[in-house]
Every structure is written in structure tokens, then in C-alpha cells.
Amino acid sequence: xxxxxxxxxxxxxxxxxxxxxxxxxxxxxxxxxxxxxxxxxxxxxxxxxxxxxxxxxxxxxxxxxxxxxxxxxxxxxxxxxxxxxxxxxxxxxxxxxxxxxxxxxxxxx
Amino acid sequence: xxxxxxxxxxxxxxxxxxxxxxxxxxxxxxxxxxxxxxxxxxxxxxxxxxxxxxxxxxxxxxxxxxxxxxxxxxxxxxxxxxxxxxxxxxxxxxxxxxxxxxxxxxxxxxxxxxx
Numbered sequence: 588x589x590x591x592x593x594x595x596x597x598x599x600x601x602x603x604x605x606x607x608x609x610x611x612x613x614x615x616x617x618x619x620x621x622x623x624x625x626x627x628x629x630x631x632x633x634x635x636x637x638x639x640x641x642x643x644x645x646x647x648x649x650x651x652x653x654x655x656x657x658x659x660x661x662x663x664x665x666x667x668x669x670x671x672x673x674x675x676x677x678x679x680x681x682x683x684x685x686x687x688x689x690x691x692x693x694x695x696x
Numbered sequence: 697x698x699x700x701x702x703x704x705x706x707x708x709x710x711x712x713x714x715x716x717x718x719x720x721x722x723x724x725x726x727x728x729x730x731x732x733x734x735x736x737x738x739x740x741x742x743x744x745x746x747x748x749x750x751x752x753x754x755x756x757x758x759x760x761x762x763x764x765x766x767x768x769x770x771x772x773x774x775x776x777x778x779x780x781x782x783x784x785x786x787x788x789x790x791x792x793x794x795x796x797x798x799x800x801x802x803x804x805x806x807x808x809x810x811x
Contacts, residue, residue, distance in 0.1 A: 686738030
């Protein structure tokens with residue numbers, strides 16, 4: 588079957604760096620997304636990776652290794668507003684999106 | 697600003713009632729989707745639509761139906777609500793030409809409680 592694994596919850600300190608991992612086993616691969624979802628709000632797009640390597644976008648970076656079935660989202664200079672759930676999703680060979688359960692990130696002062 | 701609007705943020709219904717959840721997008725997107733989101737689970741696709749009057753079953757279509765009479769509107773219908781349909785329902789849209797990247801634009805969700 589198809590599976591995406593992310594940690595359920597992580598805690599980090601304001602101003603620090605945190606890495607949220609995502610591992611996947613899917614039938615084919617056509618890209619990986621990260622979305623951010625604040626409590627009670629809509630998920631919003633953060634990043635898309637289809638080639639191996641690191642994509643940097645301001646304080647957020649996303650890394651992909653297709654051979655390892657692995658991605659991470661790196662958040663730098665953490666702010667309180669980064670407290671949210673982070674959703675990993677993979678496009679499989681049928682162009683269907685497979686979603687992880689999400690990682691709840693708690694930022695402490 | 698692009699926008700996906702869901703008609704109701706919170707609903708409480710009784711078992712057996714018919715429930716309509718409406719979703720409207722103003723981005724002229726071809727693709728529209730209905731997901732449900734439950735704690736500890738990833739988003740699960742109920743139905744999607746690539747064009748007006750077209751619909752495709754997702755992973756968990758049982759107990760649900762959909763309607764897409766106009767491009768901008770995609771409705772989810774629960775013919776006879778049951779307690780196991782208590783959930784957060786998310787509508788999303790995307791461009792047809794954007795299939796390979798598939799960036800989704802989500803509504804804020806409709807939290808349905810079935811008593």
C-alpha cells in the first residue's frame with residue numbers, strides 16, 4: 588500500500604531551527620508538497636519538490652531525496668506564528684495526491 | 697486574492713438528515729475536490745471533478761455524492777448523515793494545466809457534527 592510517515596508532534600523554541608521529516612512509500616513519484624495549516628484554517632501551499640536537492644524560500648527550505656523516499660521541511664528563525672500543522676503530500680504515478688497525517692509544530696517562547 | 701469559499705464553517709445535524717456542503721471558487725479553476733480531515737489521518741479524497749458535470753470517485757466516496765452544475769461551484773451531499781461522517785470537510789481547487797504541480801487552493805473547511 589501507499590504510505591507517508593511524519594512525526595505527530597514536535598516542539599521547538601522561538602528563534603531556533605526545526606526540521607520536520609517525511610518518508611514515503613508510493614506507487615511512483617511525480618512530486619512532493621508541503622502545506623502549512625494553522626488551527627481552524629485552510630492549508631496553504633509552502634513548497635513543491637520534484638528533483639533531488641534543497642529548495643530555499645526565505646526562512647523555509649524543503650529537501651528531497653527520491654532514492655531514499657525522504658523529504659524534510661526546514662524552518663529557520665522560528666516565530667510564534669509558525670505554530671501550525673505541516674502536511675506532506677506525494678503525487679503518485681496516477682497523479683493522485685497521497686497525504687501524510689501532518690506534524691503539529693508547537694513553538695515555545 | 698484567490699479564494700475558495702465554503703458555505704458553512706460549522707454545522708450540527710441529526711442522524712439521517714440530508715446535508716449540503718457548498719464550495720465556490722473565484723479562480724476559474726477546472727479541478728475541484730472534496731476532502732475530509734480527521735485527527736491522526738491524512739486528508740482523504742471523497743470526490744473530485746475536472747469539469748462541469750464531471751465527477752470522479754476518490755478514496756472514500758461511500759455515503760457521499762457531489763454536484764457540479766457550474767464551473768465555480770462544487771457541492772458535497774450527504775444523503776443520510778451518520779455519526780461516522782462527523783469530520784472536517786475541506787474543499788479545494790486547482791488548474792487543469794497545473795496537474796503536474798497540482799498546487800491546491802483550499803477553503804477554510806466545514807466542521808460537521810452528526811448527532
